[in-house]
Amino acid sequence: RKEVEQDPGPFNVPEGATVAFNCTYSNSASQSFFWYRQDCRKEPKLLMSVYSSGNEDGRFTAQLNRASQYISLLIRDSKLSDSATYLCVVNRIKAAGNKLTFGGGTRVLVKP
Amino acid sequence: GAVVSQHPSWVICKSGTSVKIECRSLDFQATTMFWYRQFPKQSLMLMATSNEGSKATYEQGVEKDKFLINHASLTLSTLTVTSAHPEDSSFYICSARGAGTSLTNEQFFGPGTRLTVL
Numbered sequence: 001r002k003e004v005e006q007d008p009g010p011f012n013v014p015e016g017a018t019v020a021f022n023c024t025y026s027n028s029a030s031q032s033f034f035w036y037r038q039d040c041r042k043e044p045k046l047l048m049s050v051y052s053s054g055n056e057d058g059r060f061t062a063q064l065n066r067a068s069q070y071i072s073l074l075i076r077d078s079k080l081s082d083s084a085t086y087l088c089v090v091n092r093i094k095a096a097g098n099k100l101t102f103g104g105g106t107r108v109l110v111k112p
Numbered sequence: 113g114a115v116v117s118q119h120p121s122w123v124i125c126k127s128g129t130s131v132k133i134e135c136r137s138l139d140f141q142a143t144t145m146f147w148y149r150q151f152p153k154q155s156l157m158l159m160a161t162s163n164e165g166s167k168a169t170y171e172q173g174v175e176k177d178k179f180l181i182n183h184a185s186l187t188l189s190t191l192t193v194t195s196a197h198p199e200d201s202s203f204y205i206c207s208a209r210g211a212g213t214s215l216t217n218e219q220f221f222g223p224g225t226r227l228t229v230l
Binding site for chain 2: 042045101103104
């Protein structure tokens with residue numbers, strides 16, 4: 001089983017609609033959680049950290065459920081520019097030092 | 113701030129040759145740099161972690177003699193793919209983590225290097 005799992009999609013979203021998707025992680029020792037965005041043939045870029053109480057950044061809302069070991073991302077009022085692959089990332093601080101584990105990504109396509 | 117560059121951005125080489133990829137932190141000192149590989153339609157897979165002045169720590173299944181990592185300074189790490197073969201064709205991405213408190217936890221990613229081995 002992969003340590004971080006995501007629905008690969010694609011999620012086809014009409015412009016202006018809301019889309020939400022989850023990510024599950026297998027290691028209960030995971031300590032930090034992030035959503036990254038990756039455009040085609042580009043490096044991943046940090047979208048937002050995910051906090052235990054849930055957090056919002058503009059049209060983006062992230063939630064963490066430690067009991068069920070999943071995090072979610074919700075995008076409201078989708079824009080065409082939101083089309084990208086969203087990577088769920090988990091950080092487990094170890095003696096080797098703070099490595100990130102990436103999920104396979106969820107592809108979102110926002111269409112007019 | 114917190115900019116990471118990679119060079120080259122893309123490279124095409126013949127099978128059997130070696131390719132060196134540079135990763136630089138431009139405006140901060142990176143105590144730790146990470147090297148990832150991403151195959152098409154797959155996620156980033158960590159290859160190795162390198163700390164300045166010490167040997168890199170490789171992930172399981174990554175051949176240290178094939179992927180040579182050097183982190184000689186706080187702003188530069190290099191990955192050399194030795195005797196490259198077509199199956200090494202991939203998108204190689206580095207990231208860097210800073211030494212200062214405000215930069216300690218976040219990793220900053222380079223723009224990646226696309227390697228094609230013919």
